[in-house]
Amino acid sequence: MLENYRSPWLDDDVAPFADSVRRFVTDNLAPREDTWREQHQADRVSWLAAGEMGMILPDVPVEYGGSGGTPAHLAAVLNELSYAGVVGLGLGISHIVGHYILDDGTEAQKQRWLPKIASGEVICSVAMTEPGTGSDLQAVRTRAIRQGDKYIINGAKTFITNGQTSDMVAVVAKTDAAAGAKGISIFLVDTALAGFRRGKCLDKIGMKSQDTSEMYFDDVEVPLECLLGGVEGKGFYTLMKQLPYERAQIAIAAAATMERALALTIEYTKERTVFGKPVLDFQNTRFTLADVKATVLASRTFCDHIIGQWVAGKLDPTLASMGKFWLTERQSEVLDQCLQFFGGYGYMNEYPIARMWADARVARIYGGSNEIQRELVGRSL
Ligand SMILES: Cc1cc2nc3c(=O)[nH]c(=O)nc-3n(C[C@H](O)[C@H](O)[C@H](O)COP(=O)(O)OP(=O)(O)OC[C@H]3O[C@@H](n4cnc5c(N)ncnc54)[C@H](O)[C@@H]3O)c2cc1C
Structure with missing residues (x-):
């Protein structure tokens, strides 16, 4: 994460949760990602473990099996997963379906599905x-x-x-x-x-x-x-109500991924020597990474504004669409710039930066393409 910057939503309640999620993700999920890539799916035992950690429906009331937190707790989960490069566990989708049910489902639907979605027994x-x-x-x-x-x-x-x-x-x-x-x-x-x-x-x-x-x-x-x-x-109404939250999720993942890319690239360019000096010592590297660092901070603060509005119950669809297209486009740019500093290794799937670059491309397409997001923002002008 960024040094000398603390997200305002990461308060005394959310920060300890984020710390425990980070430890869990690092120890239990990140090591599974290679296997998930080979089998093209996450394993059920990891879903159940994530459910046990309260990561799937962190902001759903306890009476329905959730963890009784706020969207900040969800943001912490998405942040930690993205920062650790854990892509396979599609928790965000179960979360979205959980909120379709919580907001627009019948009481019987809430009782039937929410506890099992929260525990990871039901994948959506x-x-x-x-x-x-x-x-x-x-x-x-x-x-x-x-x-x-x-x-x-x-x-x-x-x-x-x-x-x-x-x-x-x-x-x-x-x-x-x-x-x-x-x-x-x-x-x-x-x-x-x-x-x-x-x-x-x-x-x-x-x-x-x-x-x-x-x-x-x-x-x-x-x-x-x-x-x-x-x-x-009522389906279209539910979709229009919930899509901004899906877009906010994508924006959160983009911000955390950019932070990781910057950290990995600084580390690599300090270690890799070319013409007898670290790659970071070339002016081109420092200038480019200075630009990247500024972009990453701007992205983080934009993302935090979205999270703050979400927590306050004021996330409007236009803001979510702006965040979705702007942050995912910065993500693609940042990853491309960072990958370049890895030379040929940046093209090898064994290196996280290569995977991140390929993974990031879809963020401009799914959750409503970025062209559609611009259409939606355009209507607010
Ligand atoms: C990895 C991945 C995971 C996904 N997961 C899910 C999922 O879980 N559930 C689900 O339902 N879908 C999922 N999707 C689908 C995704 O949401 C769609 O691909 C996306 O909404 C775009 O639809 P499309 O592919 O049909 O493109 P099209 O709608 O055919 O669009 C083609 C192009 O036209 C552009 N375009 C369309 N309309 C306009 C317009 N009005 N103005 C300007 N340009 C326009 C688009 O931006 C795009 O560039 C996933 C996609 C991928 C790749």
């Missing part, structure tokens, strides 16, 4: 994107048609994080194809149901330890109680 996916549509969420083609006391879901999804491992999928589907945004609903679908099928785990340029996958729903019969909130047509 969010299935919005389809082969034919990503940015234009209103154009989803997956249909959920009511037949008596159940819905029948048909459709295909793609690029779904936790796709091979999830036990429950929050599926975005049309319950009324003629009603536009008001015809969209979310279903909490148990992946054990007949007709649900996982497609292949997709081969990506980065995020190798995540199981991003296709999913198919062929006449999946879901009971009525799986409709989020029990009312049709």
Whole structure:
């Protein structure tokens, strides 16, 4: 993390939690990342251990199995995971689904799902994107048609994080194809149901330890109680309400990743000698890393403003979108600049900087592409 700077949200309550999460992540999760990259998914025992640590739903009330903290506790978790280079555990997605349920679910849905999501027993996916549509969420083609006391879901999804491992999928589907945004609903679908099928785990340029996958729903019969909130047509509203938090998560990960990149690069350029002197001694290195350091500090303070607003219950969608596109673009720039100082080693997957560079690219695409974020910010002008 940055020297001589303390995030205002890292107060006396959050800091000890962050310290224990850091120790846990360093000792138990970071050493697993290589294995997760090989198998393209995290292991369940790590999910359960993270649940035990209170890392999955840190800001959900204790009565629902959460840790009763605030978004600052979630920020601490995301910060520590990103700073340690732990990418495989898609906790953020389970967190998002947890908040769909906490904010818009029925009491029975909260009781059924939240304790198990918090403990890591239930791993979640969010299935919005389809082969034919990503940015234009209103154009989803997956249909959920009511037949008596159940819905029948048909459709295909793609690029779904936790796709091979999830036990429950929050599926975005049309319950009324003629009603536009008001015809969209979310279903909490148990992946054990007949007709649900996982497609292949997709081969990506980065995020190798995540199981991003296709999913198919062929006449999946879901009971009525799986409709989020029990009312049709509220799905788009839930998505619009929750997407800013997903974007804030991406911004937090970007800030912490940049801090790590700077620290790794300073360390490497001090050690690596070329023409008889450390790479850090070349003026080009010092000037570039001076720029990087300023960018990293500006990113951190911007990110902390987002977290502060979130904790205060005032995170507005425009701020989240600005943070998402601005921080992820700084992240790409910083990683590219840092990687260069590693020379050929920077291109080798064995070096964290190489993985970070490849992993970072998707942050400008997912969670709503950066072009869409600019559209959203543009509407506020
Ligand atoms: C690793 C990974 C994990 C993901 N995880 C999930 C997940 O868990 N759940 C899920 O539902 N989805 C997930 N996604 C999907 C992701 O959210 C989408 O890829 C993203 O929203 C973009 O949609 P698309 O790929 O269909 O691109 P498109 O919508 O086809 O966009 C193509 C290009 O057009 C641009 N564009 C689109 N509309 C506009 C506009 N109005 N103005 C200007 N430019 C525009 C886009 O910015 C983009 O550059 C994941 C994707 C990846 C790669």
